[in-house]
Amino acid sequence: MTPHSYLLTTAQRQQARQRAFASGISATDLLEADGRAAAHELRRRWSARKVTVLCGPSVTGARGFTCARHLAEAGFTVRIAVPGAAESASDPAGELSKFWSIPVETLNSTVIGGADLFVDALAGAGSLPSLLPEIRAALARRPLIALDIPCGVDPDNGAVTFDMKADLTIAFGSKSPGHLLLPGRLHCGEVVVVEGGLSDALAIPTEPATFENIPALWIQQFPWPKAEGHKFNRGHALICGGWPMTGAARLAARACARAGAGITTLAAPSEAMMIYAISLESMIVHPISLPNDFTKLIATSRFSGALIGPGAEADEDTRSRTLELLRTGRPLVIDAGALSAFSDAPEDLYAAICGSCVLTPHDGEFSRLFDTGGDKLIRARRAAARSGAVVVLKGADTVIADPDGRVVINGNAPPTLGTAGAGDVLAGLITGLLSQGMAAFPAACAAVWLHGEAAEAFGPGLIAEDLPEMLPRVLLSLLNMAHPAAALDQGAV
Numbered sequence: 001m002t003p004h005s006y007l008l009t010t011a012q013r014q015q016a017r018q019r020a021f022a023s024g025i026s027a028t029d030l031l032e033a034d035g036r037a038a039a040h041e042l043r044r045r046w047s048a049r050k051v052t053v054l055c056g057p058s059v060t061g062a063r064g065f066t067c068a069r070h071l072a073e074a075g076f077t078v079r080i081a082v083p084g085a086a087e088s089a090s091d092p093a094g095e096l097s098k099f100w101s102i103p104v105e106t107l108n109s110t111v112i113g114g115a116d117l118f119v120d121a122l123a124g125a126g127s128l129p130s131l132l133p134e135i136r137a138a139l140a141r142r143p144l145i146a147l148d149i150p151c152g153v154d155p156d157n158g159a160v161t162f163d164m165k166a167d168l169t170i171a172f173g174s175k176s177p178g179h180l181l182l183p184g185r186l187h188c189g190e191v192v193v194v195e196g197g198l199s200d201a202l203a204i205p206t207e208p209a210t211f212e213n214i215p216a217l218w219i220q221q222f223p224w225p226k227a228e229g230h231k232f233n234r235g236h237a238l239i240c241g242g243w244p245m246t247g248a249a250r251l252a253a254r255a256c257a258r259a260g261a262g263i264t265t266l267a268a269p270s271e272a273m274m275i276y277a278i279s280l281e282s283m284i285v286h287p288i289s290l291p292n293d294f295t296k297l298i299a300t301s302r303f304s305g306a307l308i309g310p311g312a313e314a315d316e317d318t319r320s321r322t323l324e325l326l327r328t329g330r331p332l333v334i335d336a337g338a339l340s341a342f343s344d345a346p347e348d349l350y351a352a353i354c355g356s357c358v359l360t361p362h363d364g365e366f367s368r369l370f371d372t373g374g375d376k377l378i379r380a381r382r383a384a385a386r387s388g389a390v391v392v393l394k395g396a397d398t399v400i401a402d403p404d405g406r407v408v409i410n411g412n413a414p415p416t417l418g419t420a421g422a423g424d425v426l427a428g429l430i431t432g433l434l435s436q437g438m439a440a441f442p443a444a445c446a447a448v449w450l451h452g453e454a455a456e457a458f459g460p461g462l463i464a465e466d467l468p469e470m471l472p473r474v475l476l477s478l479l480n481m482a483h484p485a486a487a488l489d490q491g492a493v
């Protein structure tokens with residue numbers, strides 16, 4: 001895992017600052033570097049104009065003061081406004097005030113009026129109920145740039161207590177979970193990370209580690225086809241099909257094959273045999289008629305990864321098949337009906353999980369199996385620790401948690417992914433990667449990222465069937481990132 005995708009909580013940032021102080025860097029040095037970097041980013045985007053910087057009493061407020069000075073030196077007409085009495089503005093760095101030449105004013109309609117640009121350096125100032133509606137309305141009429149994170153967004157979990165939306169958020173050194181988790185993400189606008197005063201080395205956090213889902217996290221482990229490979233050693237995936245909802249497993253099977261599985265076998269209820277056989281031309285469809293057909297299939301098949309749940313009834317049959325698959329010890333994805341089949345006794349599922357296993361619940365399925373208290377990071381982390389499986393807690397801000405405590409937050413999913421069958425495709429993608437030997441946590445992260453990229457590449461009008469068909473394009477750009485020379489060989493420019 002690369003340090004560049006670390007997401008730092010407030011406590012981890014404070015610890016990083018303490019490490020910086022212990023290494024001889026002063027608070028003033030850090031704030032100067034952060035303020036200068038923020039001003040540089042603003043100057044890159046806007047020419048000199050009238051800007052009002054709203055500074056709270058926290059470290060973010062101090063960054064605002066420093067940024068304001070750098071903007072003034074660059075020719076901007078700058079006003080500084082603080083909530084409450086101007087004379088009560090604190091100086092967190094202790095020494096910074098000697099650099100201020102701009103008068104500090106009380107935040108009110110007058111100081112807001114006439115500005116072309118606003119900088120929100122209020123983070124950590126609480127919910128600011130004192131910001132009057134007319135001030136908020138004025139702020140909404142001009143570009144609003146937040147330092148660290150918009151006022152009212154909790155950096156640790158994305159909870160929102162105050163409705164102020166930024167057009168751009170400037171984060172220092174790394175993002176925070178609140179930049180990616182909903183609803184906070186919707187208040188951040190574009191998020192840009194600038195290099196502030198804290199070096200990467202100082203910012204590497206103590207546990208628990210949380211990351212943004214970027215290819216650098218897992219690209220080295222991605223199972224590209226090998227020159228000496230053939231279909232039997234590229235991964236053999238077993239997909240358990242349902243009836244009468246056959247679409248779900250068919251979508252999963254297509255995604256699984258597109259993710260690179262050399263062979264995809266579908267275990268099909270005999271009533272649905274023809275449907276599966278006709279629509280999945282390159283796949284092996286294996287009929288399941290008698291009660292022990294499934295047992296025989298998994299005893300004789302050399303599958304290296306399996307999926308159960310899409311389109312399956314949440315009943316005793318599904319439950320016992322899931323347990324049978326778990327007993328093989330081979331990599332397994334448990335989704336949809338196979339998760340809900342354990343609603344009455346989730347402990348039975350936890351007890352049976354061993355080896356490489358991924359659970360892919362949406363919020364509804366999650367609530368049937370796990371404790372729903374706490375924010376999304378807490379819920380996913382606790383569920384992974386409790387079950388011993390990698391948990392993919394789906395949503396617009398999908399969180400992937402490993403039982404060892406690592407968590408990844410995904411940020412590339414467009415709203416079009418909220419469509420029937422998209423979850424089935426994701427389950428198939430994970431299965432395809434698992435069956436090729438990729439470990440459960442990176443496989444889940446990679447699949448979630450590919451899923452988001454495929455939807456983004458397709459654009460508006462997406463239905464789940466489009467996702468597997470977009471994968472070749474997305475995989476080619478991933479190959480470009482991994483091995484630029486190899487991608488050139490395939491005609492990429």
Ligand SMILES: NC(=O)C1=CN([C@@H]2O[C@H](COP(=O)(O)OP(=O)(O)OC[C@H]3O[C@@H](n4cnc5c(N)ncnc54)[C@H](OP(=O)(O)O)[C@@H]3O)[C@@H](O)[C@H]2O)[C@@H](O)CC1
Nearest residue numbers: 245246247248309310311312336337362363364420421424
């Ligand atoms: N072509 C096919 O064959 C297709 C087959 N499919 C198959 O259908 C099966 C049923 O899947 P399912 O997810 O629709 O139903 P189910 O498990 O009853 O949960 C639904 C309840 O949970 C809640 N809920 C909360 N958050 C939620 C969220 N993010 N997404 C969804 N629900 C959420 C919500 O409760 P509410 O918020 O309404 O109170 C809702 O009422 C499954 O096997 C799947 O593979 C489909 O994939 C489509 C294509």
